[in-house]
Amino acid sequence: MKRKMLAAVLAGAMTLCAGGSQAVYAEDKTKVEMTVWSGEWGDQLDRIMEGFNSTHDDVELNITMQSGDYSDFLGNAAATNEWPDIYILTPWTQVQTFAETGRIADLSDMAFVDKVYPTALEAGMYDGKVYAYPANTEYLGVFYNKAMFAEAGIESVPTTRDEFADVCAKLEEAGIAPIASNFKESWTLKHLFSVMMSNVVQDDMAGFLEQLNSGEGTFGVDGIEDVFAAADIIKQYSGNNRMDCDSTSGFNALANSEAAMLLTGEFSQNVVGAMDNPPDIGYFALPVSNDAARNKAAVDAGIVYAVSADTENMDACREVIDYLSDPDDEDGYFQIVCGKAGNAPPAMAWNGGVECSSSSDYQEYANGGNITPWVYQQYVNGFDVISGDIFQGYMADAYTSNQVIEMLDAAYLEYLDQ
């Protein structure tokens, strides 16, 4: 009796709740739901929707931004197996996992496959097929204040680690803070450690990862001492309370000309570009090695779009992906998301873009083929986060280099057990 009553009340509450849930569909258009993570979108998402919907009569694109942690969204969707039609994934490992589990559709026959740079395209591939569309590339390295370099009498950017140390010393002599710290947060250190690690293993990154994934690998590879030597220089020239400064204070320091350099990515230029009189900021690859040829720009696919294998509107989804990958459309995706300083450049040839020093400096590296992918997006799922935490211990002088290597190795094994 009691149970019946409870059930009745529950059912009553449910029906009451369900009453309000009928969604109103506009006409008979095919609806495509797309989910993106939070980022520097501003009003771009509205413009993308408008741009697409105004040119497509039978499909209606709706974009939702996940303003919380994107991993919350992915976890919830994975647990319930309810996916939006199109969603962003992290390149490499995550795409591979999603392709392996059959969650995302094979897009190998689409037009973007021929347009995207081959190096970027690889970030969306699994088992020889293309499962995701890499829309743009991002680059990490040193962003520097040109006026401050000139003031300290520095004529060219450093290409080796020793030169980098000299540049730092010169800046300090000239009374300029050499490096703005952003080490309070571990995600910036995840980036930094990845940049340095990529430099060391660039000749055989696949082999390095294969070893790690087999459970036999180690971070104590030949040349790892370069990583710690470079980190030591960075520590020395990052000011007194370097562990107190988060990414925001780092961006602000660069934008306010409070320090000459910041180790970050192109997204830092969002803050710089929003200033009334932004300083002129250039870019160079972090010189981890003393062999100049090894110091390449750390570049990788940033956002990749994947189409859910369960979507009922595959054709409409493909139309959306086509829209997102059309470099010739004058009101298209790239026009909207790549037009400002701080925007990540498209992963394909495009005749537009913003003129700023850092962007053209980067272009030079890209044109010369002097680029290397980030290793962190290819670690086993989730390990990237912990790699930043562990490396933070080195930056805070809490761990020695050997301890860092041991901890990384142990943690990697732990993450392999999924």
Added chain:
Amino acid sequence: MIQKKDAVGNREVRERRDMSILYKKNRKFYLMLILPALAVYALALLVPMFGGTIPYSFLKWNLMTGKKAFIGLDNYIKLFSDTGFWKSFLFNLEVGVFTIVGSNILGFVLAYFLNENIKAKGVIRAMFFIPNIVSAVLVSFIWVFIFTCAMPAIGAAIGWEGLANVSWFGTPGMATITIIVVSVWQNVGFLMIIYTAGLQTIPKDVMESAQLDGCSGLKKVLKIELPLLMPTVTINLFVSISGAFKMFDIPNAMTAGGPYGSTMPVAMNIYQEAFTKYNLGYGSAKSVVLFLTVAAVTLIQLYVTRKKEVEY
């Protein structure tokens, strides 16, 4: 008038007397009253807990790889030797104790003085309460700024070298202090209102006769008001203990577990298990252990403080 009676014995006598026909007759009605609350409670908490989290804890289930297998108690066995989890637990206890004690004392003191004869009580109370009503996550970013930029500036201005050069987030110890400070700051307003409400329930005549008996000042607070406030203390301790074990937002926004993962409360450790490693099964087992521990601690607390409650 105020007698510290044998509270338990007294209540039993009273309840037995109250076990009147009135109650028995309407038992069905009283049961019905619980149903709506129970229905929404079941929807939000009971069903997900008993139908989701607890069963998940017996699975090896990774959300990314989608692999899912029943492994019995293996997750719980693994938990015993999980040093990361227990480290988080100890850290959580440490921060919890300071936060609970600090915010309760401060909350009571504020409630006490704001209950005395002063002007503009309402406005001043609101000033202390407002920190509690603003999203802790977003205000924490302001706090980070205060610690890293404002404090050194103040230190330099008043010529206090020590304050100017402190690295607030560079060592686990200092980072822990920042978390405690912000947690106390955030919790005080809430505890203050409950203490205020409690103080208001103390009958005026009790206080007046205490005054007449020559009882005043700190003695009055400790000997009369505090014992009479025990029901309020019970609630506040319960709220702050369970809050301390749930803490996530403030540590996450203040230090995000840093430096090098040293300031990670249990909830954050669980979060990392479930949403960084995506090990939902193991993360659920951690949740269950946390839940059982907090349940034990709070039930003991409720038992102990309830026993101290006096009747008047």
Added chain:
Amino acid sequence: MKKKIWLPTIIMFLLGIVFLMPILLLVMNAFKTHNDMIQNFLSFPHYLYFGNFTEAIERMKLWMVVGNSALVTVGTMLLCTVTSFMGAYGISHIEGKFGNIMYLLFTLGQIVPFHSIMIALSVQLTNMKLLNNLLVLVCLYAGFHGAFGVFTYVGFLKSIPKELEEAAAIDGCGVFRCMWQVIFPLVRSTSVTLLVLFFLWTWNDFLMPNLYISDGAKRTLTVAIYMFKSASGSEWNLMLAGLTISIIPIVIIYIAAQKYITSGLTAGAVKM
């Protein structure tokens, strides 16, 4: 005599200002341009710049999101107060083990961290097709906050002399009327306090609407504010403006309700 009132008043007021500093900093910077905010975060604004507010209001679709938040919040306040009071009333009148077990059940609900049932709840809501529904959100909040509501009400109901109800029954007052017309007014200060708390918890909550409401037209205010929060923080000025707007109703409601929260009505009527 006057001095005795003013000195503590001034001390407490100054302490309050110190306490409020972070919030003042927040509000202050909402009135600065982005440039000014980055360059002089600590200083007073040179002039009051309203651009952040106009832009934030437009971008957030303020009226829509405030409407959604208001619907959810008011719904939760009413539903949760009613269900918790009735639940607590029932529990405090049921004798023997069952009442204690129910009390314990609700008490323990408060110690469950949301993250530990987040996925399970998602799975449940997905299966029941209850996502994207503001009324479901109201029911969920009523469930979560109800644990605290029941816990608090039971505590206060215990202190009400049973003789009061017996007397009412002798006067021919039915149980239902007795509950609402005799007892409910006695716990008025508790109810107001709870209403205010339910308001805060619901108004400020981010995780549930973020996870369970994906439809842009049903977005709540807190979620809308979070849209301005991103890794590089280039829209901090807008976020601060949004936050400032979101604080206003809470402060108003708190100050308005304060009189009741601290009125001590219960004490006068009950304790004789």
